[in-house]
Amino acid sequence: MKFKGKSFIAIVLTPEQPFADWFGEIDRIISRSPGFFIDRPIILDVRGQRIAIEDLETVLAGLAERSVRVMGIDGVAGTRLKPGMPPSFSGGRLTSDVEVPDAQAAAAPADKDEKQGASNVASSAEPKDAAEKKAANGTQSAKSDRENEPKAxxxxxxxxxxxxxxxxxxxxxxxxxxxxxxxxxxxxxxxxxxxxxxxxxxxxxxxxxxxxxxxxxxxxxxxxxxxxxxxxxxxxxxxxxxxxxxxxxxxxxxxxxx
The missing domain is CATH 2.160.20.70 (Pectate Lyase C-like)
Structure with a gap:
């Protein structure tokens, strides 16, 4: 079976003291564009701030009053968060399909050495073919890189x-x-x-x-x-x-x- 990975674009908000001024900036965005935060994944980034849980509660309450729903908090250990708070969140890396290792995959390292040895013998006997294959692989790699370039x-x-x-x-x-x-x-x-x-x-x-x-x-x-x-x-x-x-x-x- 496969576990699917899926990535989303999230808005990251970094609260700053004094919170009244910071909320003023949030209010300005909402007044200019009322739907800006609606149905958006929101991450609260408090890394390096050593924010008190009471202050974090104040920030979350202020955002909730403005209908800004926070899906995760980056920079606070989950053990410090109170019940009802969004979960601790970190990373932000791109995701992909994650395959569960099976018995065949576990046996692969043992087979690898045998195949590598056979490959070395073939390489010594036929250096010209090996060079041609290496050049072909290089061409395929370059082509693959071009295909993976971001497209407009x-x-x-x-x-x-x-x-x-x-x-x-x-x-x-x-x-x-x-x-x-x-x-x-x-x-x-x-x-x-x-x-x-x-x-x-x-x-x-x-x-x-x-x-x-x-x-x-x-x-x-x-x-x-x-x-x-x-x-x-x-x-x-x-x-x-x-x-x-x-x-x-x-x-x-x-x-x-x-």
Whole structure:
């Protein structure tokens, strides 16, 4: 039998003292985009904070009041958490199918030595064939690497309000506008050949070099690798203009195109 692994894109929130100011930022996002946290996996990251359980209760209660449901807490041992709190959570690595070892797999190491010995004899007797096989394997490996490279997603129509385009494996290109209330999520960069009025989240797979391009910036929120800004924080010189957004020294840089 196989155990299936499945990965999801989660929003990671890192509470900061004073909590009143931090909740003010959360409220600003909700007021600008009321559905931003709805039906989203939310992880609370408190690593390195040595947060008291009482303070953690305050944070969880404040998020619950705002209908932000936390699915896990990263940075607190499960033994410290009180009943009813979300479970301790860590890792965040990509997952894949996990196969349970069977008897045949356990016997494989014993057979491996015998096969390796036979392979060495064949290699000594036929060096030319071995070299040809090695070259062929190298070609296949290079081909496999190319096939495994992240592929770009092209959306050839506007993204309408309420729609969500999610492609965590690579870049996303939208040929058209992204309406208010719509969302584009990409593991790489985002290219919008039209007005960006909704939300654009690039580099969600941990790519600091991801960028956001659009022919007209009027977005509700933009984000690169977890760093975000809402419309109220945008540089006025790029509003309603062709824009390029990048990440530099833990900050989002807005630049006017053309």
């Amino acid at each position: 997603l092209v959306v050839s129509e506007p993204v309408r309000s309420g729609q969500r385009i999610m492609h965590p494996e690579g870049d996303v290109t939208v040929i058209g506008a992204v309406s208010s209330g719509a969302e584009v999520i990409a593991g790489g960069s985002i290219h919008i050949y039209g007005a960006l009025r909704g939300r654009a989240l690039a580099g969600v797979a941990g790519d600091d070099d991801a960028r956001i391009y659009c022919t007209k910036l009027d977005a509700e929120l933009v984000s690169i690798n977890g760093l975000y800004k809402v419309a109220d924080d945008f540089d006025e010189t790029v509003m309603n203009e062709p824009a390029h957004i990048r990440c530099e020294k833990e900050a989002l840089i807005f630049e006017k195109l053309g």
